[in-house]
Amino acid sequence: MTLTTPALLFPAISLLLLAYTNRFLVLAQLIRKLADEERNQHQEANARQILLLRQRISLTKRMQLAGVFSFLLCTLSMFALFLSLELTGMVLFGISLVALSVSLIYSLWEIQISTNALNVQLQDVEAQLRASGKHLGGDA
Numbered sequence: 001m002t003l004t005t006p007a008l009l010f011p012a013i014s015l016l017l018l019a020y021t022n023r024f025l026v027l028a029q030l031i032r033k034l035a036d037e038e039r040n041q042h043q044e045a046n047a048r049q050i051l052l053l054r055q056r057i058s059l060t061k062r063m064q065l066a067g068v069f070s071f072l073l074c075t076l077s078m079f080a081l082f083l084s085l086e087l088t089g090m091v092l093f094g095i096s097l098v099a100l101s102v103s104l105i106y107s108l109w110e111i112q113i114s115t116n117a118l119n120v121q122l123q124d125v126e127a128q129l130r131a132s133g134k135h136l137g138g139d140a
Contacts, residue, residue: 001086006077006093013071013100020064020103023110027056052117059110066103070096 031053034046073096081089 001081001090001093003078003081006074006081006089006096009070009074009096009100013067013074016100016103017064017067017071020060020067020107024057024060024064027053027060031057048120049117052113052120056110056113056117059106059113063103063106063110066099066106070099070103073099 030049034049034053037046073092077089077092077096079089080086080092
């Protein structure tokens with residue numbers, strides 16, 4: 001294994017961490033919006049959304065930690081390979097790949113919860129439309 005092997009992961013991990021940061025910022029905006037809505041009017045859907053947002057924040061934190069840990073281990077792997085500690089570099093790189101995989105699994109889990117949160121929102125909108133007597137086009 002050469003020094004360039006772990007270096008190949010640098011752009012991928014960097015982009016992944018950027019995507020995770022964007023997710024976090026979106027979550028922060030959603031929470032602020034939900035808090036404003038809750039101050040103005042209490043809605044049943046907000047309680048469900050709060051639970052889902054709390055889960056998503058926890059998963060986002062975990063996936064960011066695993067991604068940063070993967071990035072750090074990848075860097076240490078390159079450093080070990082630079083020092084001609086090939087076995088250490090390979091082990092660190094292997095653990096880095098495992099940490100990256102864990103981060104991606106957390107990401108998939110968060111996407112699932114995000115989809116559920118959107119369904120909660122859609123159910124709330126549908127209930128409001130039914131209450132107002134408007135017709136829903138069910139082409140889906």
